[in-house]
Amino acid sequence: MKVKYFSDTDTALVEFADNEIVETKEISENVYVDLDSEGNLINTDFLRPNCSHNNNLIM
Numbered sequence: 001m002k003v004k005y006f007s008d009t010d011t012a013l014v015e016f017a018d019n020e021i022v023e024t025k026e027i028s029e030n031v032y033v034d035l036d037s038e039g040n041l042i043n044t045d046f047l048r049p050n051c052s053h054n055n056n057l058i059m
Helices: 052-057
Strands: 002-006 011-015 023-028 031-035 041-047
Touching: none
Parallel strands: none
Antiparallel strands: 002 011, 011 041, 023 031, 031 041
């Protein structure tokens, strides 16, 4: 597992696997998951995790 933070876009990416992404699903307004062809979780994207209404995401 790798965690990356991109300050220029205030985006956090949690990588679980290197499989090819075939689908992205919106979990909530600021949380997206990437899935492979078998429905396995590949990545999770947290948009604007430093925003005051998202503080529970980085705790």
